[in-house]
Amino acid sequence: MRRLILYGLALFATSAQAPRRPVEAPRVFHYTLGQMRHYETSLRPRMNQYKQAAEQLANFGNQTAWLAHREADGLVEIHQDWSDLVFVVSGVASLRVGGEIERPYTESPRELRSTAARGGEISRLQAGDVINVPAGVPHQFLVPAGQQITFFTMKIAKP
Secondary structure (H helix, E strand, C coil), rough: CCCEECCCCCCEEECCCCCCCCCCCCCEEEEEHHHHHHHHHHHHHHHHCEEEEEEEEECCEEEEEEEECCCCCCCCCEEHHHHHHHEEEEEEEEECCEEECEEEEEEEEEEECCCCCEECCCEEEECCCECCCCCCCCEECCCCCCCCEEEEEEEEECC
């Protein structure tokens, strides 16, 4: 059985053995892969017009834990004040990172969105992949027709 264990800002995917411990372990947050997949089934019926749903699992002040499910391309996003550390739970998608955002609009303070971007690097993601998107970097999930992706995200505020 695989487990996802978070210690402060450190992320460890482990098997049955005991997790490595960082120098300081301020707060422990633990969900098994089975629990994440259970949450995934609860998100599907709650998808919005963009065919996505997300739920905040925990708030640690300067870090928040989320689970998101998508069945279509997402909007282009730029978060000015936090990074996204993403762990893919299930499914496949591509992630566009970087490039230039076209016709941006303000979603909320210090957060931009758009329906399109030019350029950037596109990487294919699948279950088990981990990616970090730094604050201020445009990013967009691209989900092929008939596919889905569910991912855990740790949103980490800039110091």
